[in-house]
Amino acid sequence: MTELLEVRNLSKRFATRAGREPSPWIIRDLSFSVADGEFLTIVGPSGGGKTTLLNMIAQIDTASGGEIIFQSKQAPLNDKKSLKPGLNCQIGYVTQEDNLLPWRTCLENVLFPLMAQGRLTEETRERAQSLIRAVGLAGWETHYPHELSGGMRKRTSLIRTLVYDPPVILMDEPFGALDAQTRAQLQEDLLRLWNLGRKTIVFVTHDITEAIALADRTLVLTRQPSKVAGEHVITIPRPRDMRDVVTQPEFIDIYRRIRAQVQ
């Protein structure tokens, strides 16, 4: 597998306000890489700069040092003006909140990126419809976000990113706010969809079980300032069943090792 995305010595601290102590490093000398088609999960303590890391990769926040290399090209990181959010639709981002547009129906929300990119065709519409069916939203297309449950909004926001097929998808604890049942279902949906297209996914979570169950490889981050504390290749065979992945013999072993590294 070739490296698609590489993060080298990335550092971040927020601007210091006048008359205050210099603000602490959130991320310091963080390096890792992601291969094409890999499902990478990142676990770390809450408030450990995981969202900040994804924001920098997504090009919506600047870095204080280091570089991000995407498809062998260096991404602009130094000042707000030169940032290119999403790097010309190459990087999709499923954020913690669903960020659905309240004035658009479920289907219109899913179609939004296609419309914005001028790619609304018979074919892409059909793709949107099949994604809607795949996550069980059929029949809800004309409902507005406030008429959907939390799980359905999450699904809508997930397929809104999948629909335009970016090579890399970042996910920031997308299932954090859901109940266990819905969560397991969405994880399965995600794996099924991933299996069809084998996108590169960088999935951030604080839930170790989720991190192991989904991933090809899991990175563990330290407390602030964030660094890589450990790396674990997950050998549990695919396809995996979310409900009994925890009973796999390898699972317990990996879980213990990761648990020891997460402070």
Next chain:
Amino acid sequence: MTTLTPPAQADGAAAMTRGGLLAILARKRDQLVVLVVLIAIWQGLSMLLGNYWTGTPWGTFERLAEGIAEGELLRHASYTVAEAIIGFLVGGIPAAVLPFLLRRLPMVTAIIDPVMVGGYGAPKLALAPLFILWFGIGIESKIALIVFTVFFVVYFSTLGGIRALDPKLVQMAQMAGASESTIARHIIFPGAVPHIFAGLRIAMPYSIGGAVVAELISANRGLGYMIQLRSMNFDTTGVFVALAAVCFVVFIANWTVNSLEHRLLRWRPPADVTAQKE
């Protein structure tokens, strides 16, 4: 995975309409009760104090019917309404557009802010004599006063709407490859519409009130002129007739804004908690 079944839409809608209709009828009934009570108080006062001070409900109604039949009321009312509509549009449209133009120019917004705040706070009534001096006693001075009133109300509510927008929605759109113009059209504008409407809803009665006040000061036509003339003749009932006409115009205008808003903002969740309880 389990399939999620959408609610049977047709049934749901029908049930809601039936329930909603009952609720609306109940509300109409209660509104009627309030009206009857007010008229009863009015009647009581007129019996207590004599017709001279308050007129009587029935006498007012008779004069109202007379005024409508003669066409006099309609002639004056249409003059006032024309002033209000022109002023409302001339003041409201630029006020709703300007904040969008200024969105990318925070410096300019900050520079003109004191002027805007001043204009918003200036007592409009005190400006009426100036406008009459500048624009004469015709329709122009009334329109100028209304424009001045409406503009600042709508400007600040639109500006507030643009500022209240969740920046995460804009970020999402940028990530999805939306251009600046797509963001303006599909994110910023729809997000600000509820706030624009809030401004228009406040500005609408102001524009009618502004027209009447301007006519009170100096005019030879309009409902305000009617009030002025009749009060000088100690025609209390006549004043009440004109006031009833003003109330009716405000009522119609409010209804228009409401139905337009309802049509454009179908996507909003029912925000009125008391309405849901009915």
